[in-house]
Amino acid sequence: MSAKDIINEKGLDAQEIAAAKRQEAIRKQAEGYTYPATPLQRETLEWFMDQKFGLMVHWGLYNQMGMKESWPLVDKAWTKWQFKPGTTNREVKEMYAQLHRGFLPLRFDPDEWADAAYAAGFRYLCFTTKHHDGFCMWDTKTTDYKVTGSEVPYRNNKNADITRALFNAFRGRGMGISLYYSRGDFSCPYYWEEGYAMRDGTERVPSYDPDQKPEKWKKFQEYTYAQLKELVSDYGRIDALWYDGGCDGVKLGVPEMTEKLREIQPHMLGIMRGGHGVCEDVITPELVFPDGYVNVPWEVCTVMAKPLEEYGESRYTSFGYTYDVDYMTAKEVAHMLLDVVSKGGNLALNIAPQPDGRLPGRALRELAVLSEWMKVFAPAIHGTRAAAPYRTGKFAYTRTKDGRRVHAFYLYDDGERVASEYAVPFEGRARRVTDMRTGGELAFVQSGNTLTVQSDAERVGAPGDIADCFAIEVE
Ligand code: GLC
Numbered sequence: 486m487s488a489k490d491i492i493n494e495k496g497l498d499a500q501e502i503a504a505a506k507r508q509e510a511i512r513k514q515a516e517g518y519t520y521p522a523t524p525l526q527r528e529t530l531e532w533f534m535d536q537k538f539g540l541m542v543h544w545g546l547y548n549q550m551g552m553k554e555s556w557p558l559v560d561k562a563w564t565k566w567q568f569k570p571g572t573t574n575r576e577v578k579e580m581y582a583q584l585h586r587g588f589l590p591l592r593f594d595p596d597e598w599a600d601a602a603y604a605a606g607f608r609y610l611c612f613t614t615k616h617h618d619g620f621c622m623w624d625t626k627t628t629d630y631k632v633t634g635s636e637v638p639y640r641n642n643k644n645a646d647i648t649r650a651l652f653n654a655f656r657g658r659g660m661g662i663s664l665y666y667s668r669g670d671f672s673c674p675y676y677w678e679e680g681y682a683m684r685d686g687t688e689r690v691p692s693y694d695p696d697q698k699p700e701k702w703k704k705f706q707e708y709t710y711a712q713l714k715e716l717v718s719d720y721g722r723i724d725a726l727w728y729d730g731g732c733d734g735v736k737l738g739v740p741e742m743t744e745k746l747r748e749i750q751p752h753m754l755g756i757m758r759g760g761h762g763v764c765e766d767v768i769t770p771e772l773v774f775p776d777g778y779v780n781v782p783w784e785v786c787t788v789m790a791k792p793l794e795e796y797g798e799s800r801y802t803s804f805g806y807t808y809d810v811d812y813m814t815a816k817e818v819a820h821m822l823l824d825v826v827s828k829g830g831n832l833a834l835n836i837a838p839q840p841d842g843r844l845p846g847r848a849l850r851e852l853a854v855l856s857e858w859m860k861v862f863a864p865a866i867h868g869t870r871a872a873a874p875y876r877t878g879k880f881a882y883t884r885t886k887d888g889r890r891v892h893a894f895y896l897y898d899d900g901e902r903v904a905s906e907y908a909v910p911f912e913g914r915a916r917r918v919t920d921m922r923t924g925g926e927l928a929f930v931q932s933g934n935t936l937t938v939q940s941d942a943e944r945v946g947a948p949g950d951i952a953d954c955f956a957i958e959v960e
Contacts (some may be wrong), residue, residue: 507773511783514770517762518781521754529724529752530766534782535868536608536661537826541786541835543804544647545616546584549840554805555617557581558671560687567803578683585620585630589638590842593647595654601849602660604856606822606863609661609724611786611833614648614716616665617689617731619672623648623720627711630672652720661724663756663833664716668709668739669731675705676732690732710742717746717753725754725767740764756784767831772802774821775828778875784831787821789813789848806837812847815854816897816951822866823894823952827881829871858951861922865892865954873912880910881952891957892921897949905945907955909936914960920944921954 521527547554556562557577568577602610615621621631624646632647633640644650652662669689670676678701681692695702717723726746728739734757743755743764757764768783775783788802790810813821818834825832836848859866865883872884872891881894893909912934918927920941928939938955 507770508776511768511770511773511775511779514761514768515779515781515783518765518768519762521766523751525752526754526766529754530782532661533609533725533754533767533784534831534870537831537866537869538606538822539609539611539663539784539831539833540602540607541611541665541804541833542651543613543616543806543835543837544622545613545618545805546581546588546620547616547618548806548837549584549587550580551806551808551840553803554613555667555671558618558682558687559689560685562689574685574687575683581618585634585637587638588632590647590838590840591639591642593644593650593838593842595644595650596657598651598844599654599658599660601844601852601856602655603658604859605852606855606859606866607660607834608867609663610651610655611663611665611727612648612651613665613667615667615670615712617667617669617671617729619667619670619676621712623716625712625715627708627715628672648716649720656721662722663725663727663754664720664723665727665729666713666716667729667731668734668737670705670708673705673708675701675708689730695736706738706742709737710745713742713746714749717749723750723753725756727769728755728757728764730758734758734760735763774824775830778828778871778873779830783829784833785825786833786835788835788837789818789851790835790837804835804837806839806845812845812851815851815858816899818851818855819858819951820896823881823896824876826866826869826883827871827876827894829875855951862894862952862954865894865921865956874910877910889959891959893955893957894952895955896952901949903940903944903947903949903953905940905942907938907940909938909955909957910934911936911957913957915957916960917958919956919958921956927955 521530543554545554552567553564556564558581560574614623619630621628624633625631629635633645639645671682677692726743728734739757740763747753754766755764756767756769758769770785772787774785788804789812790807791813792802793809822832836844838844869883870886872882875882879896882891884891915931915936918929918938920927923941925941930937
């Protein structure tokens with residue numbers, strides 16, 4: 486029975502109820518939001534809101550097996566679907582414990598990634614320096630469970646410090662860095678005590694109660710801080726620390742750690758997910774898109790890979806690389822981005838590399854198509870702010886920061902052609918309207934809150950390409 490068929494006693498559709506709850510959760514998060522404390526951090530926040538489009542990358546040992554990131558180590562999770570029926574928890578864990586010995590992404594080229602990303606309109610990288618499994622994607626001194634570890638065959642490659650290679654390549658193109666760091670760590674004996682991992686029934690939280698064993702917990706805090714300090718001291722400018730879940734961030738001391746790390750880089754944003762306004766400079770809904778404008782800084786993360794039908798419900802989404810997936814088309818990506826940006830947010834779109842270190846060719850092909858579109862339309866996305874009526878029907882809006890130009894994007898359906906006239910909902914007084922694709926001025930009549938805009942005669946009937954944009958100069 487699919488979730489759609491589950492009707493509750495009141496006759497309401499269970500999915501609708503779940504969707505309403507998710508919207509409610511976003512509203513609550515927004516209500517609890519507080520702006521960062523210092524002018525420098527608020528400047529970073531403005532910068533962050535200008536960037537709009539982040540490339541999220543989950544890369545770790547899990548990519549080799551094409552399985553969900555880290556979660557196969559957690560028995561009380563929902564990851565069994567991806568293994569052959571009958572595979573035991575223990576088999577999965579024994580396999581996982583070998584993975585670092587086969588980490589050899591010989592075709593990894595950070596410059597290729599950065600070029601493809603920049604052209605497609607991405608302006609920052611959100612990279613998993615450490616996911617829940619604890620494997621460090623940088624050359625840390627705190628553990629041997631790392632890309633440059635003694636048993637990792639890639640350790641002597643010039644790009645073996647993957648974090649450094651990626652940060653340098655992306656920064657080299659003017660892109661920003663949001664540093665993903667997992668609060669939980671299944672490899673650290675101060676988080677999952679010796680022997681716990683192989684036991685049945687593992688959970689994502691620490692294997693003990695931190696209140697009962699404060700000394701052990703303190704060691705975990707020290708371990709965490711030492712790692713973060715390396716990353717913040719030795720890896721260049723970090724724009725945001727993006728602390729994913731695993732354990733209670735307040736208990737771990739994430740807000741205090743972030744404050745201390747700001748002695749090194751005072752401008753950094755702290756994005757402690759689920760922080761209820763504490764150390765949460767940006768709210769980060771996951772796989773859920775707000776149904777309207779949200780008036781605090783937000784970033785949604787989701788994946789470009791589309792789970793195959795047979796995977797069933799979308800909760801099986803993997804941020805790690807999966808072999809048998811399709812990818813969103815350029816048009817789907819652009820429409821999603823326009824939806825998010827028009828509601829005032831950023832989109833962090835995840836693409837996971839293959840075990841050989843390349844981004845999947847099928848995803849890159851779509852990014853290349855997106856790049857062509859971006860050449861024309863990127864200026865109406867980056868550096869803009871949301872503008873009423875935000876998102877209505879097939880239109881999505883942005884405006885320049887000074888408010889003197891509003892961009893009304895029109896999102897094409899498949900097979901749709903350019904019409905001769907458009908009724909563009911618009912709340913201001915228009916002075917001049919141009920077709921962003923051609924730069925040509927368009928005739929229009931304004932009546933109330935509608936602009937009736939005549940298309941460029943030469944374009945009428947042409948296939949609608951992703952989206953067009955009316956640039957409206959405001960009186
Ligand atoms: C979810 C996943 C986690 C992933 C994160 C990215 O919380 O469980 O593995 O890193 O989403 O947003």
